[in-house]
Amino acid sequence: xxxxxxxxxxxxxxxxxxQQLSLKQCIDTALKNNxxxxxxxxxxxxxxxxxxxAKANLLPSVNGNWNYGFNFGRNVDPITNTFTxxxxxxxxxxxxxxxxxxxxxxxxxxxxxxxxxxxxxEMDYKQAQDNLVLNVILAYMQVVAGEDxxxxxxxxxxxxxxxxxxxxxxxxxxxxxxxxxTDMKGQMANEEINIINLENSLQQSxxxxxxxxxxxxxxxxxxxxxxxxxxxxxxxxxSPEVIAAAFQYLALVKANDFRVKSAEKNIQVxxxxxxxxxxxxxxxxxxxxxLFTKLTPTGLAESNTGLYIKNGSLRTPVFxxxxxxxxxxxxxxxxxxxxxxxxxxxxxxxxxxxxxQARNRIKLAKINFKNxxxxxxxxxxxxxxxxxxxxLNMNASFKRYKAxxxxxxxxxxxxRAATVRxxxxxxxxxxxxxxxxxxxxxxxxxxxAKYEYTFRSxxxxxxxxKNLW
Numbered sequence: 001x002x003x004x005x006x007x008x009x010x011x012x013x014x015x016x017x018x019q020q021l022s023l024k025q026c027i028d029t030a031l032k033n034n035x036x037x038x039x040x041x042x043x044x045x046x047x048x049x050x051x052x053x054a055k056a057n058l059l060p061s062v063n064g065n066w067n068y069g070f071n072f073g074r075n076v077d078p079i080t081n082t083f084t085x086x087x088x089x090x091x092x093x094x095x096x097x098x099x100x101x102x103x104x105x106x107x108x109x110x111x112x113x114x115x116x117x118x119x120x121x122e123m124d125y126k127q128a129q130d131n132l133v134l135n136v137i138l139a140y141m142q143v144v145a146g147e148d149x150x151x152x153x154x155x156x157x158x159x160x161x162x163x164x165x166x167x168x169x170x171x172x173x174x175x176x177x178x179x180x181x182t183d184m185k186g187q188m189a190n191e192e193i194n195i196i197n198l199e200n201s202l203q204q205s206x207x208x209x210x211x212x213x214x215x216x217x218x219x220x221x222x223x224x225x226x227x228x229x230x231x232x233x234x235x236x237x238x239s240p241e242v243i244a245a246a247f248q249y250l251a252l253v254k255a256n257d258f259r260v261k262s263a264e265k266n267i268q269v270x271x272x273x274x275x276x277x278x279x280x281x282x283x284x285x286x287x288x289x290x291l292f293t294k295l296t297p298t299g300l301a302e303s304n305t306g307l308y309i310k311n312g313s314l315r316t317p318v319f320x321x322x323x324x325x326x327x328x329x330x331x332x333x334x335x336x337x338x339x340x341x342x343x344x345x346x347x348x349x350x351x352x353x354x355x356x357q358a359r360n361r362i363k364l365a366k367i368n369f370k371n372x373x374x375x376x377x378x379x380x381x382x383x384x385x386x387x388x389x390x391x392l393n394m395n396a397s398f399k400r401y402k403a404x405x406x407x408x409x410x411x412x413x414x415x416r417a418a419t420v421r422x423x424x425x426x427x428x429x430x431x432x433x434x435x436x437x438x439x440x441x442x443x444x445x446x447x448x449a450k451y452e453y454t455f456r457s458x459x460x461x462x463x464x465x466k467n468l469w
Contacts (some may be wrong), residue, residue: 003143012287020224021201023137026213026223027136029215031129031212033096033214033264034213034214036128036132040125040128044118044124047117047118047121049121050117051115052188053114054113057110058108059099061099062093065093065094065352066092067091067092068090071090073085077289078092078287078288084291087288091332092287093285093286093287093289096283098282100277100279101280102278103272103277103278103365104272104274104275105275106272116262120259120262121339123254126251127251128225130308131396131437134458136213139212140209141205143202143221143223144228149198149444150202152444152447153191153444155385156436157188160184160187160188164181164342164421166423167180167429176425177360182430183433184433187221187436187437200409205229206221232450233456234398235394235457235460237460237464239388242387242391242464243387243388246387246464247380250463252379256375260369262372263365263372266369269365270440271362273438276349276350277349279328279346279347280326280345280347281346282344283343283446284341284342286340287335287336288335288336288339290329291329292330292335294327298324299323300321301324302319302320303320304361319388358401377405383463387460390459390463394455394457397449397452398456401446407442407445407446408439408446411439412442413441414435414438417435418435
C-alpha cells in the first residue's frame with residue numbers, strides 16, 4: 001500500500017513539474033504572492049479607512065455612561081447633596097450627544113483631502129501591479145530567450161561534432177593532419193563550455209521568475225511559448241508621442257497629481273483652526289442613592305406639647321395631634337425615573353491666541369504643498385528622461401536587429417561555402433572554424449537582438465499604459 005501511495009504522489013509531482021506555465025498564470029501568481037504589491041494594497045485600504053472616517057466626522061457623537069459604587073466615611077449624598085457619614089451605595093447613568101455645526105469648513109475640506117489621498121493610493125497600487133507585470137513579462141521572455149539561445153548553441157555543437165567525426169576518419173586515412181583534428185576538438189570544448197554558461201544563465205532567469213512569483217525555485221520550470229510574440233517591425237510611436245501618452249495614462253503620473261491636490265486641500269484643512277467652532281450638545285442623566293427613603297403616613301397620635309392652660313391655680317396640659325410616618329427604601333428603577341434630568345445647549349469656541357500654532361501649521365502645509373509639487377515635477381522630469389532613453393535604446397536595438405539579419409545571411413553563405421571547400425580539402429580547419437564561428441555568433445546575436453528589441457518595445461508600451469499581454 002505504501003509503495004502504491006509513493007508511486008501515486010510521484011506521478012502527481014512529475015505531472016505538476018512537467019506542466020507548462022502560461023504567461024497569465026505567472027502574472028496571476030505573482031500578483032497574488034508578491035509582498036510589495038500586498039503592502040501597497042494595504043496602504044490603499046488604510047487610505048480608504050481614512051476617507052470613510054473623514055465622512056463619519058460629520059455625524060453626531062453619542063456616548064453613554066453608567067456606574068455603581070460604595071461609599072464609606074464622610075461623603076455627599078448624591079440625592080440630597082448633604083454630607084453623611086453613613087455607608088451608602090450610589091449609581092449614576094447618563095447619555096450625551098454632540099455635533100459640530102461649523103468649524104471653518106475643516107471637516108468638509110478633510111473629506112476632499114482624504115479623497116485625493118485615497119485616489120493616490122489607488123494609483124500607487126495599480127502602479128505596483130503594473131511594475132510587477134512588466135517585470136514578470138521580461139523575466140518570462142528572458143527564460144524563453146535563454147532556451148532559444150541554448151537550442152542554437154547545441155545545434156552548433158552538433159555540427160562541430162559531425163565535423164570531428166569526419167576529421168578523425170581523414171586523419172586515420174592520412175588525408176589530414178592531426179593538428180586539424182585538435183583544432184576542431186578545441187572548438188568543441190569552447191562550445192561545450194559556452195553551453196554550460198548558457199544553461200547556468202537560463203537557470204538564473206528561471207530563479208528570477210520564481211522569485212517574482214514568490215514561489216520555490218524549480219529547475220524544471222517549463223513555460224508556454226505561444227504567449228511570447230516577438231516584434232520585427234519598426235516601432236510605431238515616436239518619443240514625444242510615448243511621453244504624451246505616459247503623462248496621460250501612466251498610474252505613477254496620476255498618483256503624483258492626486259498627491260499634489262491632497263497637499264493643496266490640506267492647506268484649507270489647517271486654515272479651519274483660525275475660525276470659531278460652533279457645536280450643539282445635549283445630555284440626560286439620573287442618579288440613585290441607597291440612603292434615599294420614602295415617608296408613608298401611618299396614623300395620628302396625641303403628644304404632650306409641654307404647654308398648659310392656667311385657670312386660676314389650675315393648670316391644664318395642652319396636647320397636639322402628630323402625624324406618624326414609616327420609612328421605606330426607594331427602588332433603583334424608581335429613583336432613576338424620578339431623578340431624570342435633561343440638558344441641551346450651544347457651545348461656541350473662538351480661537352483668540354494659541355501660541356501661533358495654527359498659523360505655523362498653515363505655513364508648514366504650504367511648504368509641504370510646494371515640496372509635493374516639486375516631487376511631482378521631478379518624477380515627471382525623470383520619467384521623460386527615462387522614456388527618451390528607452391526610445392533611443394529601442395531604436396538602436398531595432399537597427400542592430402536589422403543589421404544582424406543581413407549579417408547572418410552573408411555569414412551563413414560564407415559558412416556554406418567554407419564547409420564545401422573544407423570538405424574538399426581546399427582550406428584548412430582554422431579557416432573553416434573562422435567561418436563557422438562568424439556564422440554561430442551571428443545566429444546567437446540575432447536571437448538576442450530580436451528579444452532585446454521586443455523587450456524595449458514592451459517597455460515603451462508599458463509607459464503608455466497599454467495592455468502588455
